[in-house]
Amino acid sequence: MRRRPLAALATTACLSVAIAAAATPASAAPKPAGPKPVDVQLLAFNDFHGALQPPTGSGGAVNGVPAGGLASFATHLRQQEAENKNTLTISNGDLIGGSPFLSALFRDEPTVDAMDLLGLDVATVGNHEFDEGVDELSRIIDGGSCHPVDGCLDGDGYDGSDADWLAANVVDRTTGEPIRSPYEVYKFQGVQVGVIGLTLESTPSIVSAAGIADVRFLDEVETINRYVAELRADGVESIVVSLHEGGAAGADPNGCSAPTGPAFDITRAIDDAVDVVLTGHFHNGFVCEGANEVDGKLVTQALSNGRLITDLDLSIDRKTGDVTSAAAENVVVTRDVPLDAQAQALVERYEAISEPIANEAVGRVTGPIVRAQEPLFGSLVGESPLGNLIADSQLAATDDEAGAVAAFMNPGGVRADITFPSSAAGEGDGVVTFGEAFTVQPFNNLLTTLTLTGTQLYAVLDQQFAVGRVLAPSDSVRYSVAGGAVVPGSLTIAGAPVTADGTYRITVNNFLAGGGDGFTALTAGTDVVNQPGFDVDALIAYLAGDPVAPPATDRITVTG
Incomplete structure (x- = not known):
């Protein structure tokens, strides 16, 4: 490497200092701004x-x-x-x-x-x-x-x-x-x-x-x-x-x-x-x-x-x-x-394909049937007219061949109300279409009938208060609640008291039967049978007769 003479280095150093001094104001110059975020x-x-x-x-x-x-x-x-x-x-x-x-x-x-x-x-x-x-x-x-x-x-x-x-x-x-x-x-x-x-x-x-x-x-x-x-x-x-x-x-x-x-x-x-x-x-x-x-x-x-x-x-x-x-x-x-x-065209394409199915009339109601649950005690909510209706439909679908005596529906599986006014399709007031019924129950769950003892059935119902979700009961069921538990001896099916060692055929959907929503007590059921078809089929069959009125929400009583 060629070395500079010391004098040259000194001259260069002095020049550098002079340049720096000339470029630097009395106060320190601000640092250049960094790159923008x-x-x-x-x-x-x-x-x-x-x-x-x-x-x-x-x-x-x-x-x-x-x-x-x-x-x-x-x-x-x-x-x-x-x-x-x-x-x-x-x-x-x-x-x-x-x-x-x-x-x-x-x-x-x-x-x-x-x-x-x-x-x-x-x-x-x-x-x-x-x-x-x-x-x-x-x-x-x-x-x-x-x-x-x-x-x-x-x-x-x-x-x-x-x-x-x-x-x-x-x-x-x-x-x-x-x-x-x-x-x-x-x-x-x-x-x-x-x-x-x-x-x-x-x-x-x-x-x-x-x-x-x-x-x-x-x-x-x-x-x-x-x-x-x-x-x-x-x-x-x-x-x-x-x-x-x-x-x-x-x-x-x-x-x-x-x-x-x-x-x-x-x-x-x-x-x-x-x-x-x-x-x-x-x-x-x-x-x-x-x-x-x-x-x-x-x-x-x-x-x-x-x-x-x-x-x-x-x-x-x-x-x-x-x-x-x-x-x-x-x-x-x-x-x-x-x-x-583009988005509207996609929606309209599927509407056109589905319209013949969606607008098919499957039943009639006398008024709106809502899924909103009514207060039970504290912050807990209980029955809803539509939840009860679905439980009734599931019992009706399984009380013959499967021998069911009661049915229960999870409220989270009820996704929409059944309304009374006619839709834009013009089916008429009170007419329920397939599309409306499907929107109420869109999960295509199976109906599952299983056998529980009276003790196990009480355990299922008591579990409601642990998981914070109250099942909708079919009209065959009545019971009272006090202190966050079912009152012993209050549970009846078809008017008869449920006994500890009695056995009862109960219908739920397959989601609940597998312990869904925290109802693990249902997994103790025996003689489990999945019914043909889906849960929405049971609802449609139930609506197919005379116009259905909103069920009362009087199946669970709070006594204390």
């Missing part, structure tokens, strides 16, 4: 439940404003996407399942097609994604085949879903590996955002056991923390959790008052590296941000049926990859916007 937008929703048509009743409005419907949802979503090219759209579980007739008739394939049309990026599994079991969920996601029973009802095959489906805490019972990706990482202008998706650990208690026999549902907190560690080890610092579990935080869909519930418990327990927790399952609306953040995390939920879209804005530091600010707003999917033409 990257703005990323998340558009999230939950519990869509195949609501392609505008939902009706209380589930079709937000603070009295009509909301929802795929064509309006698509317009709002695309308007919000246009605000930021760095956008992820995320469904936080129950995209499908528990769906109205239009989607459920086609096994929710129309909803998956609709979400592909809208460009859904992430679909986290919820409990309803497992309504027909893991195999059917795999078919829905992967496509390539028609439904094994119904075939391709729309006549054009089925290609599956384009979204990234996440199931971090649902693992194969043999291998221990998640049945779907636990998370995905998305890159925007050099920064990375990791999204972990999972459902509630207690999913097995609210879906049919047979369809999930080969998988396990893991603890939410442990699962999230495991994958947060993996993401951070890979250099991902902006982390979003899409959690199909819920809570409550007041009535304001953009407020956060006294947040409580399992989703908030989980949020408080997970790694502080998580920036955002998107929730679902409870069908509530809230935005917990700023002073109302939960353990330093932004937590949101967007009601149900596509009535809200949560618009979240994240600012991410280019150097560190950290979220430096986060804000959110729940935007109402109003119906006063132009309908998205």
Whole structure:
């Protein structure tokens, strides 16, 4: 290397000092600003439940404003996407399942097609994604085949879903590996955002056991923390959790008052590296941000049926990859916007295919029959007119050949009211169509008749107060409740007292028979027989005679 003479070095040094002095003001010069942060937008929703048509009743409005419907949802979503090219759209579980007739008739394939049309990026599994079991969920996601029973009802095959489906805490019972990706990482202008998706650990208690026999549902907190560690080890610092579990935080869909519930418990327990927790399952609306953040995390939920879209804005530091600010707003999917033409065309296509089936009259009612449960004691609710009607229909379908003497219906399986006014199809006031009946009971559960002893039947009914869900009883059943338990000796069937060692043929759906909704006492039943056809068939048969009046809710009496 050629060395400079010392004199030259000294001259150069002096020149450098002079230049620096000339360039530096009396006060220190501000450091050059770093690179601008990257703005990323998340558009999230939950519990869509195949609501392609505008939902009706209380589930079709937000603070009295009509909301929802795929064509309006698509317009709002695309308007919000246009605000930021760095956008992820995320469904936080129950995209499908528990769906109205239009989607459920086609096994929710129309909803998956609709979400592909809208460009859904992430679909986290919820409990309803497992309504027909893991195999059917795999078919829905992967496509390539028609439904094994119904075939391709729309006549054009089925290609599956384009979204990234996440199931971090649902693992194969043999291998221990998640049945779907636990998370995905998305890159925007050099920064990375990791999204972990999972459902509630207690999913097995609210879906049919047979369809999930080969998988396990893991603890939410442990699962999230495991994958947060993996993401951070890979250099991902902006982390979003899409959690199909819920809570409550007041009535304001953009407020956060006294947040409580399992989703908030989980949020408080997970790694502080998580920036955002998107929730679902409870069908509530809230935005917990700023002073109302939960353990330093932004937590949101967007009601149900596509009535809200949560618009979240994240600012991410280019150097560190950290979220430096986060804000959110729940935007109402109003119906006063132009309908998205492509989305509307999809809905109309399926309406045309299903119309002859949907509009077929199957029975008559003398007035509206509602699913809302009436107060029982404390905060617990009990009977509903429609729940009782369904229990009556299930007993009528099984009291002959199966020898059933009583039936019980889980309230969560009753998805809509039976209304009295004629629909737009013009079937007439009081006429119930197949589409309306199917919307009430869309799960295609089987009716299961089993034998219980009197002691076991008392145990089933007492279990109602442990799980917080009261079964609708058939009209053959009467009993009294005091102190959170059935009064001993008060239970009668067809007017006769139920004895401890007597045996009784009881009908429930196969979901309950497998211990669903926490009714594990039903799994002790013997001589189990699944009846042909589905539960909705029993309801339709019951409605087919003389006009049916709303049943009284006088089968359970509170005495203390």
